Amino acid sequence: MALLSVRNVLTGVSIVIAVLVAQIIVVKSCSHQTRAVVFRAQYILLMQLGMLAFSFILWRNFRDFPVHFSKFSCEVQSQSLTTRQKQRSSASPGDDPGASTESLFCRRNLHTSSDEHYTFSSSQNGSRSNVHNIWRLSLILYLSLCHLSYFSNLFLIDKNPHWFGMLTYSCFGSFIQLNTGLLLFKTLSLIVKVWQNYVLKISSGGSHSSLLSVSVSGIHQKRIIGLLSLIYMILASTLGLYTASQPPGVESVKIPVKDLPNNLYGLSIVQLSDIHLGPTVGLSKLQMIVDIVNKERPDVIVLTGDLVDGKAETLRGATQPLKSLTSKYGKYFVTGNHEYYTGDVDNWFSLLRSVGFTVLHNSNVRIPAELSENEDGQICLAGTDDLQADKIQYGEHRFDLAQALLSCSTALPVILLAHQPKAARLAVDSKYRVDVVLSGHTHGGQLFPMMAGAYLLNPFYAGLYSVGDNRHVYVSRGTQYWGIPMRIGTRMEITKITLVPTDD
Template sequence: MRFIFIVMLALYVLIDVYVFRVLRGTGRSFWPYVYLFVSAVIIGNLIVRFFVINDEGGRVLSVSKSYAIGFFISFIVFKVFFLLFFSSETLIRFFIGGYKRLFGSDEVFTMPDRRAFVKNMLLGIAAVPFASMLYGMYRGKYNYKVLSYTLEFDDLPEAFDGYTITQVSDIHCGSFDNKEKIQYGIDLINEQQSDVLLFTGDMVNNKADELDGWMDVFAGLYAKDGKYSVLGNHDYGDYVEWETEEQKVANLEDLKGRQKSMGFDLLLNENRFLEKDGQRIALVGVENWGGGHFKKAGDLQKAKQGVSKDDFKIVMSHDPTHWEEKVLPDEDHFHITLSGHTHGMQFGIEIPGWIKWSPSKWRYKHWAGIYESNGEFLNVNRGFGYLAFPGRVGIWPEVTVIKLKKKLV
């Protein structure tokens, strides 16, 4: 790990040397040194936060550590675009010089000088992604969006025609730093006045005590038919080096108790029935089950015990890989599966009807929004909070509202 860090630091310094030389070539004697100062502060803060200061109770991802990561990633983005644009421009000038030497009147090979206009244009373009990242840290992470869907089913009980579900996922309260903004998000959820509220995992980053100071906020979430939850991979405390296994177990039990005290009915591989006018639909709550190396505590067979094949079923399962690998192949028909987990990588471009892209698609086949297969639906919520990078760019925090409709024959 230390060797990898040293290599990355060396690359960081080499890139700084290149950027410094290019900036000096623009004729602005002051700005190259400003750049070096900012770069040194950012990498220094990252080193101090992760290797010197054990702040905020030793949390793996404290608020200050998240911001150190955020500024580092933002500056790396600037460096990458800077290198991309200026190295491409250098390559173009190299070929122009070679062409003039071979086919023109030049007796010796010389590269054309950079034009001032081109220099300034490339600098401006490289700064746009950097500014976007900073905006994502300042405002984007609280740019809550309500996404509404209407799903129709032949076998939906008539009593539930028009029934509304609000889904929230990936709160990650250990990352929060602005109670007023979070309260705005909670109020927005309550304004939907849905019949039931379903939370699909990752209440915390790692530890139950991250909820200190936030429990009253999330206790304010309300739906007339109740609010239900399942666990996500971060809720188990697997990413913390506990001194004893007993501490880890106690942390999970503490989280379960806190969810109960906030009014959530936590489903641990079990189910509940929502009843209305003598009819019912089933909520099937599965513990985290993720493809690859993620925790596989979920047991769909156990969770569906007592639910009949004819019941209308809604599965709550944090990781969307569970849908394709376990839910769809099951002999039972699960009408809707609600997941989260991906965050849409908190970065991407979405223009409804035009484009939907995020690096998350390289890791997850189903990474955001509604998917359908053989009459079974999956919704992957983009998440309410944020993790590691303390911001969102293009992939905004989401509140999902799903209306159930009886399909007309």
Template sequence: MLIWYRLNGLTIKWATLYKEIFKILLAIFLISSFSIWLFYYIYVPDGSIIVEICFLCFAIFMHLAIFLVLTTIVEKIIDFLLPNVDIYLLKSKKLHTIFCILAAFLFTTVGFLAVASPPTVKSIDLKIKNLPPSFEKFSISLITDIHIGPSVGQKRVKQIVDISNSLQPDVVTVVGDTVDGFLPYLSERALPLANLKSKYGTFAVTGNHEYYHSDIDKWIEFFQNQLNLTVLLNDHKIISKYQKSNETICIAGVDDYFTKRLFIDGHKMDPDKALSACPQNGTTILLVHQPHAAAKILDETKQKVDLVLSGHHHGGGLYITYPFAYFFQGSIIGVLL
């Protein structure tokens, strides 16, 4: 309603015909923005232009909504503090609305260029206390929040796989929100993940989006049988470079924090179960999708954890949500020591 009201306010001095045309275009924009939810429940071809346009409209809508809400709040404050001041820059709602529109298009364009570009690699060197000597220079490829779905197809997934393989990691970790939709519609798009290569295996945990659509157990079966992912459901795997060696890395993974509010048999975040069998004299790496869940686990568990790998907030996601991501998640990057 706020967007409709503010944008229609721009047409006060327009001729009636132009006003009606503008209203029609605005209605098409709003319908396109919210039609993205339909694409999760019907099959759409991989790489559909219509889907891309609708998701772009939604991105513009989200930015515009946030900017207009913030602008309206600022306007109310200015009116309260400076009721008798008539400064065009401070009091013109039309000017403020135009600025919000331009800012929404700018931020959306920057975001679109970012997702249209090949995935980038961020290399981080970590020093872990008491890391077994045989694991010096041990490398992990961290992949998160692919969101295979209406707007993320097989081409993007293959790009991610090719880049990860080029790094020749010792281990690949996939920390949730891998898929975003129904198994029959998305299985083919996810197949390139079966080609992920590493020395010691590919380990995955669930994110909140895995629980939104298809039966989670069917997705997990598909991950394990078709994509060769070792899904850690409150479980762990011990890696040793040499047989009968006491030098180990324990990779533990938990169900997503979202399961705390669900009642799905066999799915509830249980870090103690995941960590209990990890050797205390080795190095323990915990995979947990949401950073604030990771922080909660570290505060409450008595088990030893040396490194946590998380995802969930897409590095802040929308640029203007950085403060919210940090406030609610406690981190912008997905690595906790």
């Protein structure tokens, strides 16, 4: 078994190295469409290898769960029976009401190890064997659905989500929560065990209740932890599915801007980000978003990347509600990393322009546009390509702050749209005037415990940040979600930003 595990690890490492080498070769020699395919294949491979490791953990912990739980029930009955017998030492065993046939049956079968099957009568053995087989088959099916989730991005994208895509991604979300529950409760059981063995033993002379001893002993840990993890998974997943099914809330934020022209005091900018039209978000959710935005009557609408998870032709029908978005000074779009994963950015630019968006492709505009460039009373709204464009080498696309701000006057306030917080950090640390950066990308973590990674891997996580003198970064938590139709510990938002003058 150990040798098999080592071989599996070495095989996985070899595959990853081969893909990375192939990626280097492809990046240098092939078209950006091919490079996008290679990047996606690499992502799928790494994702599947990681999921295999966690699937193995779940299989080891839950493959015999019905047997474990049945045996645990027997052991609890046995301990309870023993306690009653001690209390009634003067009574004969036959007079003990706890000595039921089932209890005696359990006691006769408590001598097997925790990982062995029981020896039952033929009828009981057949029944329990059937339950065990059904459980294992169900577990295999569940893990298979989890692994199939991302493939719905490739084959099941349409105007509205396909039921199979929703099912597989929901399973994937519960898969994350089940592994999280295992980690949490195993950690908790270790803490309780240490506390019991050292602190409680000193304070109470080793007197423990039988139930506590059952719950923390080595034999029972696996059963109790498994049950608690399943309960946690069900509760967390149900909460996550419900939260993600609700409309995004409107988050109102005031941002002070230096030299804000008098005519633009109170300018409202509605920011949308990370809608992720694809396997689990479609036309109906986008229409709901558009209806909410139009009720806010914004002056400007900005979409800061990750609108889509598929090709333009496939999702053309799902994007049609974007035509109905209305604002006083227009609607603007910049790319996110997921646009580049599609390998179809140029077609997306054409489609978005057809529904009324101005694409800020390392470029800028003046707002209000009707004023002359020599007049006061404007701000410069700029946008950059996402950092992923540099990695995938998509045509002439790249993160180019200098080009994006080229014609912005230093006398005017500058609002920059840049999808990733890492790009926002580059902007506010640059020599250029950048008053406000609007970003997304993190989703606020989307799910517990993924929010820890989102927090650690990004210079800005979620919400409003003040950086130095008169510079601000706002990171949206996302208007929808990526893939997994769940939100746990964070919320979806449509951000309404109001520009106000600084105090000085």
